[in-house]
Amino acid sequence: MLEINHIVKQYAGHRALDDVSARVEKGTIFGLLGPNGAGKTSLIRIINQITAPDSGEIYFDGERLNPSHIERIGYLPEERGLYKKMEIGEQMLYLARLKGLSKHEAASRIRHWFEKMEMQSWWNKKVEDLSKGMQQKVQFVATVIHQPDLIILDEPFSGFDPVNANLIKEEILALNRNGATIIFSTHRMESVEELCDSIILINKSKKILDGKVKAIKNAYRTNTYRIEHLPHHESIQGVEGLFSVQNQVTGEDSTVLTVSVAEGKAINDVLSYLIPIIQIHEIKEVIPSIHDIFVDQVMHGTPHPAIETAE
């Protein structure tokens, strides 16, 4: 869908993007992650052709990115905004027609979406009369009204109450099932990590990591497990060559044991050792969150080679 090759964007005295490359597969959900000021918005603006890169190029469906692609992209900027004094219906029509829809087509799609989102009565209202959450809904509809192939959402869930955030999330997933490719950009990594198929992590203008979420997590697995069991009269000790105990916390009616499995052994070996001793409630592998991986990457500062996700 999108191929980003060696993008460099220089502002006076500040390099916003430094040789950033990435691939967004068709029909996937892609996470563009990084702290504030990392360069996410700069990259999005380049994809939207709001600004141009100093060097590097982007291919959209195999073609060099050009103005004809604008109609196939839907963009929800981080800073939401609408004309305050304009009526909602008229405003939607205007925005949809700017995306190249005919008047008739635009009107019927807007009606469809308004019904779906239960916004029919808003048509003649002015934006300034709506609550912030309602405005966000209007903005979301405006983003997807032209059925874009690529939807770019910058901090999509900020400003929504939990009910509406969920509603929007469902709509996004539905759009994705219908074939749209989604790019999420956010600094709150935990909010999208379960949604994304692949991600790119940007910090200080540089890509520090990219690849499939599963592959990244696999690469960062430490063979650590969390075992919850009934409290035992004595604490569990590690066994040389089998496992070591990292942590042991006893709560009211259960104890949580965190163990590291030794090299060359599997969790099953550990379990067969433990089962005779304790009564196990639950066992779960401790997988680092993207956030943990990010912190790890930033702390150690070593550029990690892209994780191979060859298909």
Add this chain to the structure above:
Amino acid sequence: MSKTALIIRREYLTRVKKRSFLLTTFLVPLFLIVVYVLAIILTANSFENSRAMVHVIDQSGLFQGRLPDTRNITFVAVSGEVSNAKEDIADDGAKTYLLVIPENVDKGAGVELFSSDIASIGTQDAIRDQLEGVLRDIAFEKAGIDRKTVENIRPEVRVQAKEITPDGEKESSAAAAIGVAMALSVLVYVCLLLYGTQVMRGIIEEKTNRIVEVIISSVKPFQLMMGKIIGIGLVGLTQFILWIALSTTLISVASAVFVDDDTIARVATGQTPGADPISVQQPAHYGAYSNVMQALGTVNFQGIIGAFLLYFVGGYLLYSALFAAVGSAVDSETETQQFMFPITIPLLFTYILSFGVLVNDPNGPLSFWLSMIPLTSPIAMLVRIPFGVPTWELALSLTLLVGGFILTTWVAARIYRVGILMYGKKASYAELVKWFRYKG
């Protein structure tokens, strides 16, 4: 519909549909008409209502039986003490005056006019004219000059200024040209600032609303900027056309309904009928009003309206691009001051000069250069046009103006595309230069 056309359409319609647009469009001509009609009616009425009773104490004895009543003034000869007479008029109230003529009035002593309120200028003038007339007659008699002879000797020279043009001679009137020139200068100055500021406000609104990022993900910043500039320019043109159409219809209707020609003529000449028997008998003096009409008739209005539209459009495009750049560079209207100042200086400078140098010496070197420089030509050239400007100068000035607005639009667009995405940064001139240099 192309995207720029869509933007123009939105900018135009949202403004034209606004209540404030309808109000200014319809109320301004209406207001002008009301003022015009009121002025005429009030002036006419004030003459009619100024009937006054004047008690005369003639200590000189020269005016006995020589002060005939006029339409507005009735003279009553009174004898006795001045102090008693003063009490009398105080009892009679307003509109009763006491005129005391001292003995040696023919030697230059002043007369006194008492009243319980302030005597109107019209009444004072009428009384003065009558007394002067009587004294003049007496002087003629003493010198043995027949009054009839004097009246018949009234040499009159009228100067008709004619301009030699390739089409032959045509009447010209410097006074009319000056009037029209000044009116144009005010109109262009006000309109350029008015609509330029509207462009700037619109851009600040989009920027602070943050809708700008949504829009420019669909269209190029240049399209958005030009759409706004053209849309608002069309609003301005619509307003002009409506103003001209409404005012002319309303004025002719109002004139026909409320005011008959006679009243206009009377008001225009500023004369009270019958106040001065000599001058009213002279029809040539009647014509101040018709002179104005005649003088205005020498002005080529079609040409001027055409030139006005051209220079308004050119000047508007040039200045609104600059205003657009300012709007994109700031976060709120309060921050615009430092950038607005240098933009308005050339306008203000020409505007002020147009009342002096430009109308006094419309073909001098300063006028010529000001009417060539694109920043000043929209005002300067319009001021010169009523006096006649060679075609080549017009063509050169317009070409430079077109070049000027292409240049400012290009510069403004480069600042605009960066500025609209910059938030919370206090823009300085150095910053603007940097933005201008950004690639892409």
